[in-house]
Amino acid sequence: MSDAPDLTNLVDLAAARFGGTVVAVNDEFFAFAERMLLPEPPIVRPGVFTERGQWTDGWETRRRRDLPGSDWAIIRLGSPGIAHAVTVDTTHFTGNAPGAVEVHGATLPGYPSAAEVAEESVAWVPLVPRTPIVPDAANVLPVADQGRTRITHLRLTIHPDGGVARLRVHGTVVPDPRMFDRVTSDLAAAYLGGVVVAASDMHYGDRHNLNASGEARAMGEGWETRRRRGDGHDWAVVRLATQGTIVRAEVDTRHFRGNAPRAVALWAADNPDLLDPDDVTAITEWYPMLPRTR
Structure with missing residues (x-):
C-alpha cells in the first residue's frame, strides 16, 4: 500500500495563475525563483546560455562552496489554505539539484514586504522536515500533521544550494x-x-x-x-x-x-x-x- 498522499481534489495553493508569487529570496544567481510557480511542465534547452550560464527552467542558486547556511525562497500563496503535500520538482536538474529540502508555513496578515517576511520574528510552522530529495524527479512530500493549519506564506529551504524546476503546494483553500x-x-x-x-x-x-x-x-x-x-x-x-x-x-x-x-x-x-x-x-x-x- 502506497504512503503517497492523495492529490486528486487538492489545488496548487502557490500557483502563479492563482496569484502565487515569490516575495523574498536570498539568491537567484542562475535562474529566477518565480519560474517555480509556472503552470507548464519544466523544459530543457540544451546549448542555450545566458550571461549567467546555462539556461534553466526553474530557480537555481550559485554554489555556496564553503559558505555557511542554505538558500531559501518565500512564497505568498495565491490562495490561503491548508497544505497537505508539497511537490519539489527537480526535473532536468541532474547534477545541480539540492541534497535536501525543508518547508515551513506562516499566517501573516495583509501584504507584508520582502523585508518583513524575512524577519526572524516570523512564526514559521514546520510543514516538511529536512528531507533528502532525488535529482531530475518530482519529489512529493507529505505535510506533517502539526503543519495542517491555515497558512498564507510558505518558505522553501534548499540544502545547501542548487536548482528546483517547479514547486507545487497541494492543499485545500480556506478563504477569508x-x-x-x-x-x-x-x-x-x-x-x-x-x-x-x-x-x-x-x-x-x-x-x-x-x-x-x-x-x-x-x-x-x-x-x-x-x-x-x-x-x-x-x-x-x-x-x-x-x-x-x-x-x-x-x-x-x-x-x-x-x-x-x-x-x-x-x-x-x-x-x-x-x-x-x-x-x-x-x-x-x-x-x-x-x-x-x-
Missing part, C-alpha cells in the same frame, strides 16, 4: 469569510475553495480546468471528454466554496469550435452535512437550476 460578505462571488472558483470533485470522463482535459483562474489560452486548458458512442451524457460535479444563492452561471466554450457540447443543463444540491464532501454518490436529491439549453 469576509470575501463572501455582501458581494457577488464566483462560488465555483478554485481560488475561493470550489472543487470539481467528479466527472464522467477526462480523456482529453482535466476536470479541474473547469474552475481554474483566468481565461483559458487554448483548448487544452479546458475540460474535454472522449466522443460518447452510447446512451447518456457527460457530466461534472462542482463542490462550491460556500453555500449561496446562484444568480448567474457562465459556461465558457471558447477554443472548442468543432467539439463543444450541443447543449448544457445545470442541477444543484444542498448537502452541507456530508461526512465526505467529495462523495457525490451520497447526494440523493438534485433540483433543476438551468433547463437543457443550447
Whole structure:
C-alpha cells in the first residue's frame, strides 16, 4: 500500500495563475525563483546560455562552496489554505539539484514586504522536515500533521544550494469569510475553495480546468471528454466554496469550435452535512437550476 498522499481534489495553493508569487529570496544567481510557480511542465534547452550560464527552467542558486547556511525562497500563496503535500520538482536538474529540502508555513496578515517576511520574528510552522530529495524527479512530500493549519506564506529551504524546476503546494483553500460578505462571488472558483470533485470522463482535459483562474489560452486548458458512442451524457460535479444563492452561471466554450457540447443543463444540491464532501454518490436529491439549453 502506497504512503503517497492523495492529490486528486487538492489545488496548487502557490500557483502563479492563482496569484502565487515569490516575495523574498536570498539568491537567484542562475535562474529566477518565480519560474517555480509556472503552470507548464519544466523544459530543457540544451546549448542555450545566458550571461549567467546555462539556461534553466526553474530557480537555481550559485554554489555556496564553503559558505555557511542554505538558500531559501518565500512564497505568498495565491490562495490561503491548508497544505497537505508539497511537490519539489527537480526535473532536468541532474547534477545541480539540492541534497535536501525543508518547508515551513506562516499566517501573516495583509501584504507584508520582502523585508518583513524575512524577519526572524516570523512564526514559521514546520510543514516538511529536512528531507533528502532525488535529482531530475518530482519529489512529493507529505505535510506533517502539526503543519495542517491555515497558512498564507510558505518558505522553501534548499540544502545547501542548487536548482528546483517547479514547486507545487497541494492543499485545500480556506478563504477569508469576509470575501463572501455582501458581494457577488464566483462560488465555483478554485481560488475561493470550489472543487470539481467528479466527472464522467477526462480523456482529453482535466476536470479541474473547469474552475481554474483566468481565461483559458487554448483548448487544452479546458475540460474535454472522449466522443460518447452510447446512451447518456457527460457530466461534472462542482463542490462550491460556500453555500449561496446562484444568480448567474457562465459556461465558457471558447477554443472548442468543432467539439463543444450541443447543449448544457445545470442541477444543484444542498448537502452541507456530508461526512465526505467529495462523495457525490451520497447526494440523493438534485433540483433543476438551468433547463437543457443550447
